Amino acid sequence: MQPEFTAIAHPNIAFIKYWGNRDDALRLPLNGSISMNLSGMETRTTVQFDQALVQDHFELNGETQSGPGLQRVSDFLDHVRRLASSNHFARVSSSNNFPTGAGIASSASAFAALALAASKAAGLDLNQKDLSRLARLGSGSACRSIPDGFVEWLPGEDDASSYAVSIASKDHWDLVDAIAVVSQGHKPVGSSAGHKLAHTSPLNAQRVLDAPERIRNCREALLGRDFARFAEVVELDSNYMHAVMRTSNPPLVYWESATEVLLWQVWQWRKEGHAVCATVDAGPNVHVLALKSELEWLQKALWELPGVKNVLTGEPAEGARLAV
Amino acid sequence: MQPEFTAIAHPNIAFIKYWGNRDDALRLPLNGSISMNLSGMETRTTVQFDQALVQDHFELNGETQSGPGLQRVSDFLDHVRRLASSNHFARVSSSNNFPTGAGIASSASAFAALALAASKAAGLDLNQKDLSRLARLGSGSACRSIPDGFVEWLPGEDDASSYAVSIASKDHWDLVDAIAVVSQGHKPVGSSAGHKLAHTSPLNAQRVLDAPERIRNCREALLGRDFARFAEVVELDSNYMHAVMRTSNPPLVYWESATEVLLWQVWQWRKEGHAVCATVDAGPNVHVLALKSELEWLQKALWELPGVKNVLTGEPAEGARLAV
Numbered sequence: 081m082q083p084e085f086t087a088i089a090h091p092n093i094a095f096i097k098y099w100g101n102r103d104d105a106l107r108l109p110l111n112g113s114i115s116m117n118l119s120g121m122e123t124r125t126t127v128q129f130d131q132a133l134v135q136d137h138f139e140l141n142g143e144t145q146s147g148p149g150l151q152r153v154s155d156f157l158d159h160v161r162r163l164a165s166s167n168h169f170a171r172v173s174s175s176n177n178f179p180t181g182a183g184i185a186s187s188a189s190a191f192a193a194l195a196l197a198a199s200k201a202a203g204l205d206l207n208q209k210d211l212s213r214l215a216r217l218g219s220g221s222a223c224r225s226i227p228d229g230f231v232e233w234l235p236g237e238d239d240a241s242s243y244a245v246s247i248a249s250k251d252h253w254d255l256v257d258a259i260a261v262v263s264q265g266h267k268p269v270g271s272s273a274g275h276k277l278a279h280t281s282p283l284n285a286q287r288v289l290d291a292p293e294r295i296r297n298c299r300e301a302l303l304g305r306d307f308a309r310f311a312e313v314v315e316l317d318s319n320y321m322h323a324v325m326r327t328s329n330p331p332l333v334y335w336e337s338a339t340e341v342l343l344w345q346v347w348q349w350r351k352e353g354h355a356v357c358a359t360v361d362a363g364p365n366v367h368v369l370a371l372k373s374e375l376e377w378l379q380k381a382l383w384e385l386p387g388v389k390n391v392l393t394g395e396p397a398e399g400a401r402l403a404v
Numbered sequence: 405m406q407p408e409f410t411a412i413a414h415p416n417i418a419f420i421k422y423w424g425n426r427d428d429a430l431r432l433p434l435n436g437s438i439s440m441n442l443s444g445m446e447t448r449t450t451v452q453f454d455q456a457l458v459q460d461h462f463e464l465n466g467e468t469q470s471g472p473g474l475q476r477v478s479d480f481l482d483h484v485r486r487l488a489s490s491n492h493f494a495r496v497s498s499s500n501n502f503p504t505g506a507g508i509a510s511s512a513s514a515f516a517a518l519a520l521a522a523s524k525a526a527g528l529d530l531n532q533k534d535l536s537r538l539a540r541l542g543s544g545s546a547c548r549s550i551p552d553g554f555v556e557w558l559p560g561e562d563d564a565s566s567y568a569v570s571i572a573s574k575d576h577w578d579l580v581d582a583i584a585v586v587s588q589g590h591k592p593v594g595s596s597a598g599h600k601l602a603h604t605s606p607l608n609a610q611r612v613l614d615a616p617e618r619i620r621n622c623r624e625a626l627l628g629r630d631f632a633r634f635a636e637v638v639e640l641d642s643n644y645m646h647a648v649m650r651t652s653n654p655p656l657v658y659w660e661s662a663t664e665v666l667l668w669q670v671w672q673w674r675k676e677g678h679a680v681c682a683t684v685d686a687g688p689n690v691h692v693l694a695l696k697s698e699l700e701w702l703q704k705a706l707w708e709l710p711g712v713k714n715v716l717t718g719e720p721a722e723g724a725r726l727a728v
Contacts, residue, residue, distance in 0.1 A: 117493060282614050283607045290606050315650060323607060323647030327640060333668065337709035337710075344657065386661075 082168070084128035085200035089192035089400035090117040091184055092257035093257050093367050095314045095359065096291070096298050097321045098220050098233065100278025107220040108242050110278065111291030112235040114298050117250070118257055118394030124403065125174040127197040133169035141175050156191065156200045156218040163214070164202035172198070177310035183258065184392065185271070185361060191218030192225035192400040200402065206219060209381045211400070212243035220275070228399040230302055232295070250396035253305050254372040260382045261390035262364050269332055271362045277328040287320045294320075307371060311350060311357030314369060318359040325362075336364040338387025345385060354378075406492070408452035409524035413516035413549045413724035414441040415508055417581050417691050419638045419683065420622050421645045422544050422557065424602025431544040432566050434602065435615030436559040438622050439548045441574070442718030444580055447513035448727065449498040451521040457493035465499050475702030479543040480515065481522060487538070488526035496522070508583065508716065509595070509685060516549035516724040524726065526716075535724070546598070552723040554626055556619070561590035562667040574720035577629050584706045585714035586662035586688045593656055593705070595686040601652040608648045614684060618644075631695060635674060635681030638693060642683040649686075660688035662711025 081394055092115040136154040138145045145153070176186050180186050195215035206214065208227055216223035222229045223243055229250035235337055236242030269277075278284050294317050301310035311316065325332035339360060346358040355371040356378060357391040370378055375393065382391045416439040424434040460478040462469045469477070481494055496518065500510050502725055519539035522627045524528050530538065538546035548566055553574035560566030593601075602608050618641050625634035649656035663684060670682040672694055679695040680702065694702055699717065706715045 131536055136632070282610050283644075286606050286610050315655070316653075318609075319647075319650045319655065323643075323651055326643045329640075331643065333671075335664055337664045340659055340664045341661045347657075 082129045082134070082201060082203070084126055085197045086124060086126040087193045087196035087200070087400055088122050088403055089189045089196070090119060090122050090394075090397045091186065091189045092117045092221065092224045092231065093359065093369070093394070094221065094224070094361070095302070095310070095315045095369070096294050097361075099321045099324060100275050100284060100288070101220070102278060106239050106242075107214040107216050107237050108238070109220055109233065110284075110288045112295050113221075113224065113233045114247070114295060114302070115221070115233075116255065116257065117225060117229065117230050117231065117397040117399060119397035120394050121176075121178040121184060121189070121392065123174060123176050123186060123193045125190070125193035126168050126170065127172050127194065127201040129166065129168040129201050131168045131171045132384075133171065133357045136169045137171045138404060139173045149375055152218070153194065156194060159214060159217050160198045160202050160204070164204050166202055170198065170201065170374050178392070184365070185363075186222070187219035188221040188225045191222035194218060195222065195226070196400045196402065209243050213239060215400075216242060226400050227351065229396050231399075232299065246399070247299060249304060250398055253302065253396070255396060256370055256372050256375050256392045258368040258370060258375065258378050258382060259392040259394070260342050260366045260368060260385070260388045261392060262336055262342070262366070262387045263389055264336065264364055266294050268361075274325070274332055277330070277332060278324060280329040281324040281325050281327040284324045287324050290370070307355045311355075314357050314359050317380075334362050334364060335360065338385070339364045339366055341387065342366040342368075342382075342385060405456070406453045406525060406527070408450055409521045410448060410450040411517045411520035411524070411724055412446050412448050412726040412727055413520070414443065414446050414718075414721045415510065415513045416441045416545065416548045416555065417683065417693070417718070418545065418548070418685070419626070419634070419693070420618050420641050421685075423645045423648060424599050424608060424612070425544070425571050428600060430563050430566075430658050432562070433544055433557065433559050434608075434612045436619050437545075437548065437557045437558075438571070438619060438626070439545070439555050440579060440581065441549060441553065441555065441721040441723060443509060443721035444718050445500075445502040445513070445716065447498060447500050447510060447517045449496065449514070449517035450522045451494050451496050451518065451525040453490065453492040453494045453525055455492045457495065460493045461495045463497045463684045469610045473666065475541070477518065480518060483538060483541050484522045484526050484528070487523070488528050490526055494522065494525065502716065508689070509545070509687075511543035511595075512545040514550045515539050515546035518542060519550070520724045520726065526662065533567050533569075537563060539724075540566060550724045553720050555723075556623065570723070571623060572627060574722055577626065577720070579720060580694055580696050580699050582692040582694060582699065582702050582706060583716040583718070584666050584690045584692060584709065584712045585716060586660055586666070586690070587687055587713055588660065593686075598649070598656055598686055601654070601656060602648060604653040604681045605648040605651040607651050611644045611648050631679045635679075635693075638681050638683050646684065658688060660711065662709070663688045663690055665711065666690040666692075666706075666709060
């Protein structure tokens, strides 16, 4: 038995979204993206390779997994084994401190934590860039949960050049993400399947073409702490992605009625002078990005809106790290 | 005093939408559109030119109008006077049999009826093409309320070539439009102002570029009474337009939460085998297009959905005509 390693990683919220791959197998994205790691929510994963095992074992939140869940982890471990020139199977135990059904994507934090723990457990000592590349192979957005704070995923042109870097530390800007979790009335399409439909929307080419401009705008707004400029590009980018989703074939509709109410309300609040804006991922929840000074009234106000069943809050967080 | 003429015209619902002009003054549209005149709802307008008048008079639903409402009618009458080489002012009296606040656009039926009544009252005898061109100058979509039944607006390249023609009579297909009128929670942007924002969306160029393909698809589905094909292109086109609206600068958001619920529900009904599909204009109401055989259960079901405050029904109708 080799030593076990435990790693911690956070989910992240994208300000400029990742949607669609130029290479599905390598998860090379059509466009770059920018995100913030979210404190409070985390995945904690322990990995140990053991030559006595005849297959990989994977336990999630205390339950042994089989089928597609195990397969995806095992496929990922194959990348680690290839890098480490190892043929040992592993024992993987993972837990999230946020409810899986809450509509917070867990694949980013899951594969970021797994990449770090598994690479260490296999005796590798990858630098941040290579760790980010490795995490990307498990879930595209996982590469953004590797570096600290505010992160940009450089889309790159091949496996070697597609990875995420920190563009500002978590202390750079007092942003918060107040996530209005809404009741889910209809069955979503998983984002891995969704990414493959991006190409079917006639609007996607323009979204991709304009992405470098939005990336630049968002990066500059972020670095300059210019909330008004930040808000405008974040909402535009989210609307862009959902426009592509809705015009895909078949159409992808992630919004619920509560989503529409929330988006409108956030827009009104900003018009009234509050530093708030909204972004929506591949689900119905509304992520309200705000200056921390707005958080107190904002949380209360979100709770009072129709269809809101929970409000979770995340602040800028560090990247993936080993548990001490 | 010259003789008075009374004309009747119906609103229309667009299957392929008109959004954005290549020439705002002449209302030359960026793309062609296809629509159906709606029975049941109508505007009735009487016009009389009178050399004793010192300005135009305009009464709408029994109330004398002044300001922008009068100005728009007077500007339109200037076109008629120019065609008739007349300098007489007119008395215009107009009424809608559908509530103005119900969210059913009345400018199409209004300017179609006004074009016919005013041109006759001025002694002109315009053919259908020239009448459609004239109506277009008052409100773009009004040109589609001139011909009978199912109508295509040929976008054209100049004032002379931009007009609507009937592509099938009202008896061609047993389609109905069940309009779910929803509570309006936020103030809409008028469509004349909205059209001018189409250019600010980065997605608009693609919408316009693909329009001839959608027009062809819709026309063929309509002529072949192929509901499945019709439904697909109608919903795509509506989603396309709202994608452009939402990514305009400033963003135009016409949907309410009830809109989202209705769209989802209609989609589910179609998956269950019903011949229904949905389209949304520059407002929150959902137009459910269906085969007439679906109407009975559909009306009841729409009434039961949250946020629906009225259900109006229109069948294919004739074009603008003189009252007898």
